């Protein structure tokens with residue numbers, strides 16, 4: 001869950017925000033079930049981005065049981081609203097329960113089904129969008145929302161450096177321009193590579209990748 005050296009992760013944990021009791025439960029569930037939440041360091045970055053943009057509208061592609069949404073809700077405008085999307089209805093129900101216990105659920109919509117379809121029912125502008133669903137659909141999700149993100153808003157994507165991906169192939173692609181694997185042989189690595197190529201080539205966005213958690217990409221809309 002963390003790409004940084006253990007000591008740096010410990011340093012960040014020692015200096016960063018603590019989980020509240022509900023987040024602690026959520027994180028313990030992730031460990032017990034091996035569920036890939038974004039983790040506390042990347043979560044704190046989500047909260048920061050929501051705070052800096054004074055976010056009133058956030059959309060998530062892939063919400064699991066609400067751990068990333070929980071961080072967003074802590075930082076966003078008190079009148080703000082977040083849309084959670086999830087294939088798995090049990091996870092989504094669990095997310096509703098966690099957010100409800102923290103009195104956050106009334107600022108959230110819980111949308112079961114394919115996030116790529118759900119987005120069609122929501123108009124922008126969004127202050128922040130999180131892309132954390134199927135890696136091979138990241139670039140499509142970005143293309144779909146890029147004009148719905150307000151100028152000054154951000155698109156965040158997870159699993160840039162760790163996850164079901166071949167990091168060495170990605171490094172060779174970005175460093176030496178080597179081709180990405182074919183989607184038929186490794187669609188996750190191809191998807192992440194294609195996503196980063198897409199956002200970096202977009203003149204309306206400025207992108208930087210942060211090595212927190214599994215590695216997150218942050219793209220700010222400039223124009």
Ligand SMILES: C[S@@+](CC[C@H](N)C(=O)[O-])C[C@H]1O[C@@H](n2cnc3c(N)ncnc32)[C@H](O)[C@@H]1O
Nearest residue numbers: 037038062063064067068086087114115133134
């Ligand atoms: C990495 S987890 C999300 C974790 C969550 N963002 C967090 O950090 O707490 C990815 C989730 O996306 C869901 N998912 C994958 N593709 C999806 C899609 N097209 N639409 C909705 N949910 C999807 C999966 O079921 C899984 O629960």
